[in-house]
Amino acid sequence: MLADVITPDLFASAVRVATPLALAAIGGTICERSGVVNIALEGMMLTGAFFGVAVTYFTGSAWLGVLGAVVSGTLLSLIHAFASVTLKTDQVVSGTAINILATGVTGFLMEVIYGHPGTTDPVARLRPLLNLGNPFNGVLADIWRWIDAVFFSHTPIVYIAILLAVVGQWWMYNTTWGLRVRALGEHPRAADTVGISVVRGRYFAVLFSGAMGGLAGANLSLEQVGSFTENMTNGRGFIALAANIFGRWTPGGSYLASLLFGFADALQIKLQPLRDVIQIPPQFFLMLPYILTVIVLGGVVGRAVAPAAVGKPYEKG
Amino acid sequence: MAERQLADTMGKISAWRGILERIAMPIISVVLAIFLGALIMLVAGFEPLPAFLALLKGSFGSPRAIGETMLRATPLLFTGLAVAYGFKAGLFNIGAEGQLFMGGLVAAYLGVVMGGVSLWINIPVILLAGMAAGAAWAFIPALLKARVGAHEVITTMMFTFIARYFVSYLVSGPLRAEGAVAQTVRIAESAVLPKLHDLLGTAPIGRAHAGFIVGLVLAVVMWLVLRYTTLGYENRAVGFNPVAAETGGISVSATMIKALCISGALAALAGVTEVLGLHYRLFDQFSAGFGFTGIAVALLAKNHPIGVIPAAILFGALSAGAGTMQLEAEVPQKVIFIIQALIIFFVAAEAIARWIVRFTRKEAIEDAG
Numbered sequence: 001m002l003a004d005v006i007t008p009d010l011f012a013s014a015v016r017v018a019t020p021l022a023l024a025a026i027g028g029t030i031c032e033r034s035g036v037v038n039i040a041l042e043g044m045m046l047t048g049a050f051f052g053v054a055v056t057y058f059t060g061s062a063w064l065g066v067l068g069a070v071v072s073g074t075l076l077s078l079i080h081a082f083a084s085v086t087l088k089t090d091q092v093v094s095g096t097a098i099n100i101l102a103t104g105v106t107g108f109l110m111e112v113i114y115g116h117p118g119t120t121d122p123v124a125r126l127r128p129l130l131n132l133g134n135p136f137n138g139v140l141a142d143i144w145r146w147i148d149a150v151f152f153s154h155t156p157i158v159y160i161a162i163l164l165a166v167v168g169q170w171w172m173y174n175t176t177w178g179l180r181v182r183a184l185g186e187h188p189r190a191a192d193t194v195g196i197s198v199v200r201g202r203y204f205a206v207l208f209s210g211a212m213g214g215l216a217g218a219n220l221s222l223e224q225v226g227s228f229t230e231n232m233t234n235g236r237g238f239i240a241l242a243a244n245i246f247g248r249w250t251p252g253g254s255y256l257a258s259l260l261f262g263f264a265d266a267l268q269i270k271l272q273p274l275r276d277v278i279q280i281p282p283q284f285f286l287m288l289p290y291i292l293t294v295i296v297l298g299g300v301v302g303r304a305v306a307p308a309a310v311g312k313p314y315e316k317g
Numbered sequence: 318m319a320e321r322q323l324a325d326t327m328g329k330i331s332a333w334r335g336i337l338e339r340i341a342m343p344i345i346s347v348v349l350a351i352f353l354g355a356l357i358m359l360v361a362g363f364e365p366l367p368a369f370l371a372l373l374k375g376s377f378g379s380p381r382a383i384g385e386t387m388l389r390a391t392p393l394l395f396t397g398l399a400v401a402y403g404f405k406a407g408l409f410n411i412g413a414e415g416q417l418f419m420g421g422l423v424a425a426y427l428g429v430v431m432g433g434v435s436l437w438i439n440i441p442v443i444l445l446a447g448m449a450a451g452a453a454w455a456f457i458p459a460l461l462k463a464r465v466g467a468h469e470v471i472t473t474m475m476f477t478f479i480a481r482y483f484v485s486y487l488v489s490g491p492l493r494a495e496g497a498v499a500q501t502v503r504i505a506e507s508a509v510l511p512k513l514h515d516l517l518g519t520a521p522i523g524r525a526h527a528g529f530i531v532g533l534v535l536a537v538v539m540w541l542v543l544r545y546t547t548l549g550y551e552n553r554a555v556g557f558n559p560v561a562a563e564t565g566g567i568s569v570s571a572t573m574i575k576a577l578c579i580s581g582a583l584a585a586l587a588g589v590t591e592v593l594g595l596h597y598r599l600f601d602q603f604s605a606g607f608g609f610t611g612i613a614v615a616l617l618a619k620n621h622p623i624g625v626i627p628a629a630i631l632f633g634a635l636s637a638g639a640g641t642m643q644l645e646a647e648v649p650q651k652v653i654f655i656i657q658a659l660i661i662f663f664v665a666a667e668a669i670a671r672w673i674v675r676f677t678r679k680e681a682i683e684d685a686g
């Protein structure tokens with residue numbers, strides 16, 4: 001039984017389902033490091049997922065779909081940036097409005113374009129980047145099966161996420177702009193005093209998180225599923241925020257924390273067919289990622305320190 | 318004497334002006350949101366005017382339509398009050414939906430097993446037990462917030478998903494009634510909330526039930542509690558300035574726990590009344606996102622309990638009329654969500670309008686000086 005669960009595909013699947021969480025978490029990290037809370041990642045992901053499918057449907061190109069997803073997420077985040085940075089409204093309230101807006105806009109456009117609610121027609125999915133096959137024999141072939149599945153079997157956005165985690169980590173701690181963004185979230189007045197534009201920096205961070213949310217949505221709809229279903233994000237935007245906290249507000253940490261959530265999710269997917277053997281109803285498996293999120297937040301947050309100025313609008317004075 | 322009278326009148330005028338100023342922005346927000354909604358319809362190729370006329374017809378056009386609006390407003394009264402109570406303490410209970418599910422669960426269970434007792438015992442007991450379940454469901458997020466600072470927006474949201482899967486398990490497993498549909502057995506007659514027209518002795522107005530009255534009463538009770546009791550004072554003090562409250566001898570963490578649990582109890586009543594007054598049983602999709610719409614209701618009401626009443630009726634009307642709008646003008650119902658989101662934006666962005674007013678006033682004073 002264990003051999004049916006612990007397979008190369010379990011780990012490959014963990015990397016796959018961690019990807020949308022990781023992308024959104026990295027976006028959330030940059031955004032919160034600049035001092036802006038973004039609970040609208042959920043809505044940005046949903047919008048990205050929809051426009052990814054819709055643009056692919058109209059153009060026939062999944063890559064244009066990915067572009068559409070990123071652009072739609074960014075445009076949605078522009079509203080959040082305008083509301084929370086320029087108008088200084090409550091960031092959580094603005095995020096909530098965007099989440100509701102995303103549900104409405106995607107549902108509305110779905111009925112306008114497809115003529116019915118629920119799920120869209122399927123589109124061609126983005127295929128795995130590599131197809132290396134198995135050139136080995138014997139034990140080597142077994143080992144290669146694991147390496148190939150876990151590292152080389154993925155779709156393009158999965159690799160983009162890994163790249164963004166590495167580059168993001170380097171960027172945040174080794175570049176001027178990385179330092180500036182961190183300063184904005186810790187002590188915006190000090191940053192302002194030395195001539196860093198708080199408004200411009202925060203706009204950049206919020207728009208970046210929107211692009212990441214959109215890309216996460218594209219991964220969900222164009223790589224994992226191949227169609228769009230209403231509210232298909234299912235709270236992933238919120239889990240991503242928890243992953244960002246668990247990862248201590250760093251891009252690399254966010255990615256690793258997302259892997260943990262991804263593994264829990266992959267495990268529950270793998271265990272589903274075995275539910276007759278182990279006598280646990282499927283709903284309890286489905287709860288796992290959410291329960292894990294609460295446990296992680298409850299156990300870790302006390303010791304993790306958030307950026308000091310996160311959630312507070314900056315008043316130039 | 319004359320001076321005193323003058324001061325009296327001035328006082329009254331400024332009190333009225335205060336109320337007017339407070340309701341002016343929400344009203345402007347709603348008008349703006351509807352206008353923008355119309356623009357979106359136009360861009361998408363629909364005619365807004367017939368759509369809004371159909372919406373109006375479906376929400377206020379007949380006694381039955383008015384009843385439908387009251388029916389849809391009922392759960393929103395409870396979730397709106399719930400979210401508002403949390404906001405008053407500086408807490409954002411985004412998970413009212415989950416607490417609502419737990420209330421519905423308790424109602425569906427007790428409504429069946431308590432069958433046979435008097436209505437006057439049955440309904441109050443279920444209301445109280447439902448509230449306890451909602452409070453319990455909010456307790457862990459509340460505790461985590463107070464003890465380790467885990468953000469309630471994430472934890473209560475996670476608890477909403479857990480509640481949904483839990484209810485889904487129960488209605489398709491242990492509590493499932495015989496038949497093709499995954500739902501519970503119908504509740505006993507003694508647990509059914511009476512229809513509003515039976516209660517008031519008016520002409521039939523459709524499906525509206527006594528839960529609406531419960532919601533109205535609760536709004537007044539909450540207003541009194543917030544205004545005149547220690548509990549309410551502490552709640553407001555912590556929401557206004559936690560540091561000052563703590564210095565003043567109020568335990569911030571205890572107040573936060575109480576606030577989120579009370580908020581959960583209020584939200585649960587939405588689930589209880591939906592089961593006892595409308596569905597008479599529990600199933601997966603028994604809530605149309607009332608917990609989330611409650612956020613919009615609370616924000617539009619500016620967290621004022623009495624303001625929750627018109628706000629809930631407005632969103633109830635939007636939801637009641639949406640079906641007619643889709644049927645007669647063929648505009649997808651989802652446009653209601655867009656309008657809802659826009660209302661939140663405009664209410665939240667009110668800060669900028671106030672700031673402009675204050676800024677221009679200050680300039681005028683400086684210019685005069």
